[in-house]
Amino acid sequence: MKTIFRIAETELRLFFYSPIAWLILIIFAFQAGIAFCDSLGFQLQNKALGRDSIAYQTILLLLIDKAAFHQMLTNLYLYIPLLTMALMSREYSSGTIKLLYSSPVTDRQVIGGKFLAMVMYGGVMLVFLVIQTVFAAVFVKHLDVPLALSGMLGIFLVLCAYSAIGLFMSVLTSYQLVAAIGTLLVLSALNFIGMLWQDIPVAREITWWLSISGRAKTFLSGLISSEDVVYFLVVIALFLELSVLKLQSARQHYSLGWQVVRYGGVVCVALGLGYLTSKPLFMHYYDVTETKHNTITAEGQRVMGLMDDQLTITMYVNLLDRNYWLGMPERQMSNLRELKPFLRFKPDTRLEYVYFYDETDNPRYTGKAALLSLKEQMLKACDDEDLDPAMFLSPEEIRQRIDLTSEGNRVVYQLERANGRKAFLRFYDGSDIKPGETEITAAMKCLVTDVPKVAFLTGHGERSLYRKDETGLYSLLRRNRRNALVNQGFIVDTLCLTGREVIPEDVDILVIAAPEKSFSAGELELLNSYIAKGGNLIVAGEPEKQKALNELVRGWGVCYKPEELLQGNMPDLAENLIVADISEAGIRQTGIGAGLKARNYQVAFPGTVALTFAPGSGFLGAPVVERAGDTLMLVLRRQLGEKEQRIMVSGDADWFSSGGVSIQKDNVSLNNFGLLMEMLHYMTYGAFPVDNGRPSPTDDALYLNHTDIWWIKGFFIYLIPFSLLVGAVWITMKRKKR
Numbered sequence: 001m002k003t004i005f006r007i008a009e010t011e012l013r014l015f016f017y018s019p020i021a022w023l024i025l026i027i028f029a030f031q032a033g034i035a036f037c038d039s040l041g042f043q044l045q046n047k048a049l050g051r052d053s054i055a056y057q058t059i060l061l062l063l064i065d066k067a068a069f070h071q072m073l074t075n076l077y078l079y080i081p082l083l084t085m086a087l088m089s090r091e092y093s094s095g096t097i098k099l100l101y102s103s104p105v106t107d108r109q110v111i112g113g114k115f116l117a118m119v120m121y122g123g124v125m126l127v128f129l130v131i132q133t134v135f136a137a138v139f140v141k142h143l144d145v146p147l148a149l150s151g152m153l154g155i156f157l158v159l160c161a162y163s164a165i166g167l168f169m170s171v172l173t174s175y176q177l178v179a180a181i182g183t184l185l186v187l188s189a190l191n192f193i194g195m196l197w198q199d200i201p202v203a204r205e206i207t208w209w210l211s212i213s214g215r216a217k218t219f220l221s222g223l224i225s226s227e228d229v230v231y232f233l234v235v236i237a238l239f240l241e242l243s244v245l246k247l248q249s250a251r252q253h254y255s256l257g258w259q260v261v262r263y264g265g266v267v268c269v270a271l272g273l274g275y276l277t278s279k280p281l282f283m284h285y286y287d288v289t290e291t292k293h294n295t296i297t298a299e300g301q302r303v304m305g306l307m308d309d310q311l312t313i314t315m316y317v318n319l320l321d322r323n324y325w326l327g328m329p330e331r332q333m334s335n336l337r338e339l340k341p342f343l344r345f346k347p348d349t350r351l352e353y354v355y356f357y358d359e360t361d362n363p364r365y366t367g368k369a370a371l372l373s374l375k376e377q378m379l380k381a382c383d384d385e386d387l388d389p390a391m392f393l394s395p396e397e398i399r400q401r402i403d404l405t406s407e408g409n410r411v412v413y414q415l416e417r418a419n420g421r422k423a424f425l426r427f428y429d430g431s432d433i434k435p436g437e438t439e440i441t442a443a444m445k446c447l448v449t450d451v452p453k454v455a456f457l458t459g460h461g462e463r464s465l466y467r468k469d470e471t472g473l474y475s476l477l478r479r480n481r482r483n484a485l486v487n488q489g490f491i492v493d494t495l496c497l498t499g500r501e502v503i504p505e506d507v508d509i510l511v512i513a514a515p516e517k518s519f520s521a522g523e524l525e526l527l528n529s530y531i532a533k534g535g536n537l538i539v540a541g542e543p544e545k546q547k548a549l550n551e552l553v554r555g556w557g558v559c560y561k562p563e564e565l566l567q568g569n570m571p572d573l574a575e576n577l578i579v580a581d582i583s584e585a586g587i588r589q590t591g592i593g594a595g596l597k598a599r600n601y602q603v604a605f606p607g608t609v610a611l612t613f614a615p616g617s618g619f620l621g622a623p624v625v626e627r628a629g630d631t632l633m634l635v636l637r638r639q640l641g642e643k644e645q646r647i648m649v650s651g652d653a654d655w656f657s658s659g660g661v662s663i664q665k666d667n668v669s670l671n672n673f674g675l676l677m678e679m680l681h682y683m684t685y686g687a688f689p690v691d692n693g694r695p696s697p698t699d700d701a702l703y704l705n706h707t708d709i710w711w712i713k714g715f716f717i718y719l720i721p722f723s724l725l726v727g728a729v730w731i732t733m734k735r736k737k738r
Contacts, residue, residue, distance in 0.1 A: 003105055007113025008120060015083070015121055017735060022728035024079050026721050029128045031075065033716030035068040036061070036132045037709065044706040055700040058144040061136050062151065063220050068132055069151045072125075073216055076158055077187050083121065084166025085180035087114045088243075092174030107247040111167065111240055118163035125159070126152055128720065141701035146288035147222040154219025157232040161212065162187065164239040171243045187212070190235075195330075208333040209274045222289035230277045238270040280340070280347035290697055296341050297692045300441040304345035306448040309418035312350045313339065313425075316404060316412055319357045319381050319392055320374065322364050323411045323427055326434075327353055328385070342440060355391050356398035357381075361408035362429075362480075407479065413443075421447045428482045439482065441690045442489035452508040452684045454485060455495040460548065461516030463540075463653050465494055470659025473513065483661065483673055489688035490680070497523045503530040509683050510535060514542040514653035518551060527552060531647075534640040536683050540653035543576075543609050556636055557617035558649050561610045565630060565651075572666075578605045578652075579668055580627035582675075589622040590635050592682050593675060595693070601671040604663050608632055608652035619647070625675070635682070646683055 015021040039061050046054055054060070062069050091097040129152055137143040162183075169182040194211025197203035212235070215228050245262055254262070276282060287294045296304075315335070317327030325331065336343075336351060343349050357378040363370060365377055372380065374395060382389045398404070404412065413425035413435075423446035427433045435443075456465050456473065468474045476485045477492050485492050495507065497519075503510065503526055510530065519527065531537060541549050546560035553559070566575050573579070579602050582593035596603075603625055610630035613621040618638055625633040636647040654660045661673040677689050704712075 003109045004112040004116055007105070007110060008116035011087070011114055011117030012120055015117065016731060019728070019732075020082055021121070022724065024082060025125065026724045026728070028072065028075075028079065028125055029724060030717065030721045032068045032072055032128050032132065033713075033720060035066065035071040037713045037716055039064070039067045040704075040712060041706075041709050043702055044704060044709055047702055047704075048706040055697040057140045057699040057702060058136070058147050058697075061140065062129075062132065062148055069129060069148075069155065069220055072129065073155050073158060073220070076155070076162060077184065079125075080118075080159065080162040080166050081180040081183040081187075084118065084163055084170055084183060085176040086170065087118070087167050088170040089174050089176045089179045093176075107244045107251070110247065111171075111243045115163060115167055115240060118167070119160055122156060122159040122163065126156060129155070131720070132716070139703045140699055141703070142290075142698040144222075144290045144697070144699050147290070150222050150224055150288045151220040153224070154216035154228075157219070157229070158212075158216045161232050161235045161239075164236040164243075165190075168239040168243045168246070171246045194333075204329070204333055205278065206271060206275060209278045210271075218294075221294055222287060223294035224286040224288060226282070226284040227278050231274060234270050234274050238266065241266050280343050280349070283344065283347065285344055290699070291694045293694060294341075296345070296437060296441065297694060299691050300342065300437065300444070301345055303441060303445045303448055303690075304342060307346055307417060307444075310348070310350070311346055311418075311447075312352060312416050314352045314354060314414045314416065316398075316402065316414065317353060317355050318360055318404075318409050318411055319355065319387075320364050320377055321360045321409065321411050322362045323433065324364060324381075326411050326427060327355070329353075338434065339440075341437070342444065354393070354398070354401070356393035356395070358395040358398060358404075358409045360410055362410050410480065415443055415447055417447050423447055426479055426487060428487075429480045430482075432482070435482075435487075438690060438692050439487050441692060442487065442688065445688070445690055446489055449687065451489060451491050452688055453491040453493060453506050454509045454511060454680075455493050455504075455507045456511045456513065457497070457515070458494045459496045459498055460519065461514075463513035463657065465492065468658070471654060471657050473657055475658035475661060476656075485680075488677070488680075489690065497526050500526060502526065503535065508536060509538060509680075511538045511540075512549070512552070513538075513540045514545050515548045516545055518548045524552065528555070531645075534643050534645045536645060537647045538650075538679075538683070539647070540650040540656070541609060542653050543607055546609060553649060555617065556619050556647065556649075557614040557621065558634070558636070559612045559614075560651065561612065563609065565605075565608055565610055565627070565632075574606070576607045577665075578608055578627055578632065579603075579665075579670070580605060580625045580632050583623040583626045583631075586622045586624040586635065589620075590624070590637075590682055592624050592635065592678050595678060596671055596674050599669075599671075601669050601674060603655060603672050603675050604660070604665070604668075604670050605632055605652040606654045606660060606663070608650075608655075611649060611651050624648070624679075625650075644685075648679055648683065 043054065043057065043060055061067060064070060133145070133148045133152070136148070137145060165186050166179070166183040169186065170179040172182065173179050190210065190212040192213075194208050194213055196207045209231065215231060218225055218228055242263065245266065249259060285295070315327045317324060326335070332353065339351070357374060359374060364381065365372070369377065369380065378392055379389060381387070382392075393401070402414070404410075407424060407426070411427055414422060415425055416422045423443045425435055425440060425443040427435065456462065458464070463471065463473050465473045465477045475481055475483065478484050479486055481487070495503070495510065539549060539553060541560050543564035546562065550560050564576060565578050567573065567578050570579065581602055582597045584597075586592055587594045587597060605625070610632060611634055613631070613634055615621065619636040620638065621634055621636050623631045623634050625631070632652065633648065633650040636649065638645050655672050656676045661676060663670055663672060681689055681691065
């Protein structure tokens, strides 16, 4: 080791006697200072505008795309080749390589010493990022220091990998320019190799693992993965060993066959080790972030832990669906990466693909191409994409395996446990088509627990699930809409009381949405029987439709007032659009709306009446939504045996209609959909929708003002680079005197 350190010390001296090394440090410090000051200036501007409680200051100042860490990581490939190009090329061109060959040092010591010099130089470069982190730790409330350290670790590993590659290229040639260009070519190849041969099963896993693209970004996000750490260590060891083999072949002659065996063996061992450690069973993770935002929530982990048998995720890919590209062979590794946060807790999960063609409600072809037969459309698509038609099942073949007509024959995931439980995980219309953590967790949870059934009453002019205008409820049912109840873990159906003697026991929540006609005596008896047994209920009224519901709710101590509420304090809104607040009393008693209240959300009721509640009916009542002393929504609850019965009563049904859940107005923060989700979460005793809440980060304040930016820029952009320039000039002059 002493010899390696002596070689490294010599190389470092040569570095700092070189103007290139000083120039790189000055440029690096200057660019890092500009990036940091730009990020800080933007946050100080936000604070000056009154937005001084912005969380994730650690990420915003250091780690986002335009911040210093990310910018320096992006620019590393420009700096390292300029340094490594002379490591061995200089020895060749000056003739000192002969002295190395004749000196009592081994090839591994030579390579190790020169690589160590690059590692030390890289450590000097990271000092500037350390200074920024220390500065941020002083002036940011509760800076997430482990997250910043994780980002620096990622940058350091990239720097070491680039150095090993550059060293190897320098070993190959005596021309420094050729070594630098060769290093850039190898780095470019490692960035793009992940796109090659993705349609070949084994090859795609190898080339995907070989790709260096995005490896360090996981560190910048705060997730330290064994796969990424092993990748960098293997790449470093591979190119260092190749450098040693090249030096050895220069000292001693080897036959071509033996050289192929030596180089090929090293490469095969590296690829084999990388391939093995990229398997989910061998992966380990450490999420360093304060809020653990790289890890699925506790509820998701609990759900995955309940699956004690085989889980298979099958993607059914319809070539004629507009979203067919999501399941193409070249996308399979990307899909695996997106599901990896869940597979981390179930590493033996199987991911399979089934390709077919069939008619779809989301057609890929329109116009003249749509007039072709299904098979002709399939053949055209195969010709367009250079695919083998034999890989696609016909409509008859796919229907023998699974009936996807209820899914519109769209591209879809099916989750299936060995015990036979199944659930669909869908893709959605719009720009954000992929399922997120909430939807994936909900689908997974459907495999381990009973799914609540929400039944919407029909037969009295109630709001229809199948009505697609703004007053209808179709958005709650539409499968390819992210916020649909079917994608949040619910079974949604309709229920007509005609001809029934009892309401089915599998109904968990019965919804009565603004009936226009009164209930018959028999229907009231059915409803009262359901309520007497402890059934949960949602009752929503409308102005001028109070009569039918008052007949039902008066026994609970509830009454719909006769007059419609009007607002007179917001002239830019419709007169009957009531913007209301979440009730503090309701939050204390039920928790409904706590998340909305914490984020200063309100809700909008487009046409509503107020409610009254008189105690003494056996129910406890609590307001949920209030406006100027009027109760617009309340919850009733009572204990029946081991179960608490819960009934929600609302003066309006439009607030959760297709138009209501998406209503937005200027200068008012509205979230009707959030209220609907919190209400259903309460009605299902916390089962669905899944709770994916995380604690709020504590790095949410800056102890600086926008007037401070001038001296901060002076320090990072001017003082530090100028100090380096002075140091470079001083060392150069001192060397010349000697």
